[in-house]
Amino acid sequence: MKKLKETISLIDGLNTKAQEQMEQHLNSLTKPFGSLGLLESLAIKIAGITGNAQPNIDPAMVVLMASDHGVTVEGVSAYPSEVTQQMVRNFITGGAAINVLSRASNASVQVVDIGINGELQLPGLINRKIRFGTNNMVQGPAMERTEAVSAIEVGIEVAQSAIQKGARLLALGEMGIGNTTASSAMVAVLGQLSVDQVVGFGTGINTDEKVKKANVIKRSIEINQPNPADPIDVLAKVGGLEIAGLAGIVLGAAAARVPVLIDGFITAVAALTAVRMTPACVHYLIASHQSVEPGHIFVNKLLGLQPLVNLNLRVGEGSGTAIALPIVRSAIKIANEMSTFEQAGVSGSTDGSVKGTAEVAKTSEILPTEPTLQIATLHEFDVQQKQGVYNAIYSRRDIRSFIKQPIEEEKLYRILKAAHHAPSVGFMQPWNFIAVRSDEIKQQLHDVVSKEIQVAGKYFEDDRSLLYPKLKLEGILEAPVTICFTCDPTRNGDHVLGRNTIPETDAYSVVCAMQNLWLAARAEGLGVGWVSFYKKQDIRKILNIPPHIEPIGLMSVGYTHQFQEQPVLETVGWGKRIPIDNLIYTDNWGSNKTK
Missing domain, CATH: 3.40.50.10210 (Nicotinate-nucleotide-dimethylbenzimidazole phosphoribosyltransferase (CobT), large domain)
Known part of the structure; x- marks a missing residue:
């Protein structure tokens, strides 16, 4: 070893x-x-x-x-x-x-x-x-x-x-x-x-x-x-x-x-x-x-x-x-072994392959005539709007306990629409949303998730092995709705702008949609719990998802009694948030860490 x-x-x-x-x-x-x-x-x-x-x-x-x-x-x-x-x-x-x-x-x-x-x-x-x-x-x-x-x-x-x-x-x-x-x-x-x-x-x-x-x-x-x-x-x-x-x-x-x-x-x-x-x-x-x-x-x-x-x-x-x-x-x-334009005496193209100093100088003349201060504040939210955005980010929590109260249809529609407005590579919008309300289907999801939670618990050691059984890791049966976010890698064909080099960006796009919904739900007073203990084939079978469609995540949504001041895992001693200054580098990995 x-x-x-x-x-x-x-x-x-x-x-x-x-x-x-x-x-x-x-x-x-x-x-x-x-x-x-x-x-x-x-x-x-x-x-x-x-x-x-x-x-x-x-x-x-x-x-x-x-x-x-x-x-x-x-x-x-x-x-x-x-x-x-x-x-x-x-x-x-x-x-x-x-x-x-x-x-x-x-x-x-x-x-x-x-x-x-x-x-x-x-x-x-x-x-x-x-x-x-x-x-x-x-x-x-x-x-x-x-x-x-x-x-x-x-x-x-x-x-x-x-x-x-x-x-x-x-x-x-x-x-x-x-x-x-x-x-x-x-x-x-x-x-x-x-x-x-x-x-x-x-x-x-x-x-x-x-x-x-x-x-x-x-x-x-x-x-x-x-x-x-x-x-x-x-x-x-x-x-x-x-x-x-x-x-x-x-x-x-x-x-x-x-x-x-x-x-x-x-x-x-x-x-x-x-x-x-x-x-x-x-x-x-x-x-x-x-x-x-x-x-x-x-x-x-x-x-x-x-x-x-x-x-x-x-x-x-x-x-x-x-x-x-x-x-x-x-x-x-x-x-x-191939010659450059300069070596071969060939004039450079006009698409950016080769530029003379005059062309470079022209490209620098792009700043608007407005004062710098105006540019900095031109598109800025007002103080209350900004505070609302940051409040949603900093008070968002992974919720596992829900009140059995239905979510208003218009509110559910609003947060799903927020998810749909997430960024996506090549504007491919690879997501679909399956809103699960059926008690029977929620029970099936709960059963497969519970099985995987038990299996995962075997691999923790020391203090975490003792803490793990006490954690509540999902609330599918309590939440009025659990949403399955899926990814269709075939949407928009084989060649999607920006995706050829990194194919996983379709899945990343879906995760952006999940985050959008999470923040919108927090603003609406709804709790969200991300469920990640499952085998994909089990979810495909339960929700009748086609083989080529990837189930990216399950998110239980509903009203809750409390949004805690700190994340639950931090509160119970599972882990602590890493100081941001330990994570920021300048120009290169490990270089000029901020103080």
Whole structure:
């Protein structure tokens, strides 16, 4: 665990200075502004990863982790488990798809035995075996938590060794019969998705076998009860050794500021596991492709990554990374080898790519002629209006106890309309509001929430373990209305202004709507309680929400006896509000903290 903690402590965000330098350089090249699209975004990202405005990603190495899965005895795969060993021999002799594609893309391949169910002595095979395959997760945890941590640390060490030997980009590959079953179980838990949404045909099972596979996964989750908030717990209970090792590769590469190219479904789940352990890891990830496995779509969305290609691949092994590597390399070559307008003697464009000093001077002449003081107060609210806004912000509380008194329809409509006036990326307005008044449906919501509250309580220790049972964490049955806020990621089509780079902004927009309603409700004298203990698939089922719609939050609304002076969790000693001065930096993270 020591190596894991040390590695995580080294992971930081992107180097914004290098990104700015790269962006300025790209804008000076002999091309229309932004005309190379995602290639330019990719170059900027790699500059931020490496901290170098002239980055190099060669040599590139595919690290392929191999392991077996005990769950294969349940008939979840079209191939027997001994195929894992046979394919590893094929990798070592250079006859597999990943070998051919890596030779074509000028990348080396390193194969690691982290959990094959058998002894293999092959030249070039790195033996870092944790155990001989995982247990059958239908009968209990796939492995011990300590084994999952050890496998992650093996991945970290393999990444460190590869980087020390000169690798400047690491690509993820895997081999393990049954690993789409483990990956589907993991993403269903980590993403709070239904198993039926994420399970696919894997290596080529038929429809009946797919139903069987889904049932095996459901039983595994039900038996093991993995905690969605604890990625190592999920990994140990329903994951795989190669998935753990690949998560370690991501962590080790991120700590060394080396980009990571993700392959298909299994490697994407490994990357998601690393990101759930350390969110900053996501900055170091590049999605090579979109596979046909349905769970891969959800994982890429959870990671907020846009795949470079979609060729209907499902072979795994790291094949997609080898295919995408020339695209990544092209982005770097464009930045490093293309001529600037000045070098080529070409006149700059008029869209802002290149500006002379006279043009820059003109852009500074934009201030209105009114005095500065008038500008400062021109759009300001009067004193009473301002006080009302701040009163709503500072006296807003998370309310759990409600008076059983109906909310006036016009008042409910007003606060929903306030929610609808929230900002949204690209003005896509991705929200819908489901106002739940039915006692029967509220009871169903209460039941699933209560179950998750009990499960969550098991993970608190010391004083909080004693305090947790005393907390009232929801008031669905008491509140006259509970509103489910949903997000439709398909609204306004595939390309929404401002959302292509950060897909999660649709969900962020919905959260803005939730905050609008909360403040409007406070102004109307209504209490609001945000309920966050639930599995998304349960809410979808109860409220008949379509599979592609995301339930973002439940908010119970109603009249209450009291708005406390302080947040309840602060009053009972759960935590304290952090002083604002501890949270403000100037220009850079950690710099010039205000006093």
